[in-house]
Structure formats: structure tokens, C-alpha cells
Amino acid sequence: MAIWQSENEDRIDRLSSLKKMEQTLCDIMAVTPMYIASDCVPTKQQLNDLQEHTDKLASEKVRSSLAALFHVPGSFLLSEIY
Numbered sequence: 759m760a761i762w763q764s765e766n767e768d769r770i771d772r773l774s775s776l777k778k779m780e781q782t783l784c785d786i787m788a789v790t791p792m793y794i795a796s797d798c799v800p801t802k803q804q805l806n807d808l809q810e811h812t813d814k815l816a817s818e819k820v821r822s823s824l825a826a827l828f829h830v831p832g833s834f835l836l837s838e839i840y
Contacts, residue, residue, distance in 0.1 A: 766799045773800045776808045783815040787822075 773794065784791045792811045794804050 769799050769802075769805060772805055773808070776805065776812055780808065780812045780815065783812065783819060787815060787819060789815070 773796075777791070777794075780791050792808055794800055794808060800808075
């Protein structure tokens with residue numbers, strides 16, 4: 759029982775951390791955050807999907823920042839994320 763409870767707490771903590779990072783990136787990039795219900799413990803797959811989504815947003819932010827710095831047209835392609 760304690761192991762199960764600890765795993766659930768770990769998942770909830772990870773979800774909170776990922777959602778904060780995702781929200782920051784979404785605010786900067788003006789995109790809608792991925793939906794995961796906050797009233798239940800997320801599955802491992804949901805956490806992995808959110809991690810992947812957040813990684814893609816971060817990568818796109820870096821790409822767009824570099825593009826702006828070097829004036830590269832057409833490098834901010836959110837269509838690649840989805």
C-alpha cells in the first residue's frame with residue numbers, strides 16, 4: 759500500500775512540475791496546453807506524452823529564438839509539434 763501511495767504522489771508531483779513548464783512555454787508561444795485531468799492520478803503514458811509535448815515546445819522555443827536572432831524566415835513552425 760505504501761509503495762502504491764508513494765508512486766501516486768510521485769506521479770502527481772511530476773504532473774505538477776511538467777504542467778508548470780508547459781504553461782510557461784505555452785504562454786510564451788501562444789499555444790493551448792495539453793489537457794490532462796487534474797482531479798485524478800495521471801497514468802505513466804499521460805506523463806510521458808506530456809514530457810514529450812513539453813520537450814517539443816522547448817525545442818521549438820529555442821529554434822524560434824535562434825531564428826529571430828539570425829532572421830531566418832519560416833522556422834517557427836508549430837505545425838511540426840502537432
